[in-house]
Amino acid sequence: MKKRIIAIMLPFAAARALAATPTLNWSIPTSNTIENITFAITINQAAPIDEFYFANQFSFIGGGGIGYTGIQPTTNAKDGSRQFKVLFSSFRKDTIVRHPNCKGGADGARSGATCRINIPGELGDTFTFRVQKNGNLLMGTVTNQTTGRRDIIGQWEVSPSAGNLNNKQISWIENYKMNNPSFHLTCDKKGWPYYEVKFLPPTANNSTIKGNISTLSGGSQACPGAITWQHDESGTLVKGGYK
Numbered sequence: 668m669k670k671r672i673i674a675i676m677l678p679f680a681a682a683r684a685l686a687a688t689p690t691l692n693w694s695i696p697t698s699n700t701i702e703n704i705t706f707a708i709t710i711n712q713a714a715p716i717d718e719f720y721f722a723n724q725f726s727f728i729g730g731g732g733i734g735y736t737g738i739q740p741t742t743n744a745k746d747g748s749r750q751f752k753v754l755f756s757s758f759r760k761d762t763i764v765r766h767p768n769c770k771g772g773a774d775g776a777r778s779g780a781t782c783r784i785n786i787p788g789e790l791g792d793t794f795t796f797r798v799q800k801n802g803n804l805l806m807g808t809v810t811n812q813t814t815g816r817r818d819i820i821g822q823w824e825v826s827p828s829a830g831n832l833n834n835k836q837i838s839w840i841e842n843y844k845m846n847n848p849s850f851h852l853t854c855d856k857k858g859w860p861y862y863e864v865k866f867l868p869p870t871a872n873n874s875t876i877k878g879n880i881s882t883l884s885g886g887s888q889a890c891p892g893a894i895t896w897q898h899d900e901s902g903t904l905v906k907g908g909y910k
Contacts, residue, residue, distance in 0.1 A: 689885055689894060693723070694835035695878035701832040702800060704754035705874060706736065707812075707867035707902075709793040713740040715749065720841045721864050722754075725785045725798055729830030732759030732779070736807050736820065737838075740862070741785065749789055753796070753819040755782040755807025759829065765804060767821040781849055782807060782821020789813070793867070796820075802830055823875040825858035838866050840882065840905060845889075856909040867902040 695701065713719065722737030739752040755769075760778040764771055773779030788794065792813040799806045807820040844850045844860075852858050852885040869878040882898035883905055896909040 680698065682790050686733060687886075688839050688841045688868060689883050691838045691866055691883055692835070692881040693838055693869050695869060695876055697834060697876050698794075699872070699876070701834055701871045703873065704832060704869055704878075705797045706796045706811040708738060708796070708860075708870045709791070709865040709867065710738070710740070710751070710788075711791060711865070712861055712863035713790065714742060714862070715743045717741050717752075718852075718860075719846050719862060720754075720843050721866075722841065723796060723818050723838045723866075723869070726833040727803070727825070727831065727837050728747055728833050729827040729828050731761065731826075731829055732757065733836070734758065734805070735791070736798060736809075738794055738796075738809075743787070748787060750782055750795070751788045752904070753794070753809045753818070753820050755796075755798075755823075756780065757805075757823050757825070759825050760835065760857070761826040761828070763824040764821075765824050766819070768819040770821070771824055780821075780823040781894060782823070782837075784820055786811070786816070786818055798832065802844075803827060803829070815819045817841060834871070838841045840864070840907065852889050854893060854909070858907040859893060861906070861910045863904070863906045865904045867904050868900075 668825050680862045696903040710858045720739045722735045723737040732756045736755045741752045744750045758779045764780050769782035773781045795810045797808045805823050806822045857874045868880045883896040886894040896905045
């Protein structure tokens, strides 16, 4: 059993070991069946480059692996407008892809699935990520709360053994370039451009159940002092990098 858990958690564990990924704990206090979870992230500042992932991880009461959904700043669209990459992934071995935005495999693993699209957005926008479980089918959607635009990120299916969605897990901030052993992080605005993001408390079952999110677990080990944060009932505001 222990060996299986390690295998399931390897993608995140490897990222955390290499990038000292700061985490937050989220929970939804309920004994009711959770049919859907909505996460929310506001991006106040972020350079238009491929380097950071602001993500929310979720799991199942039957165990067997995790999923996550979130947003990555990325390069501007061809017309120069701002865009973001959003993802909806599974690390379960029983995953079957059910949408053209998705492909089999996650973070280099043969099992699981990764769904991704680019969407328009601006700094200051709040994005919500809804994970809906209908039977064995899970759908991930993103809504820009500032503009009202909603997109399907993808869909995948799991076995009945997964059970319902769990009511607690973690959110995290990852510099995924650090997963490449040849990448060298420099503690300046070129190596670590400034970001400012806020993780809001999640909700469940069409926002009828309010959840909680914790403060950040810690700052940067690679660049001490580069990450600061503020936490209150409205969420956790994280500031990282250099201007």
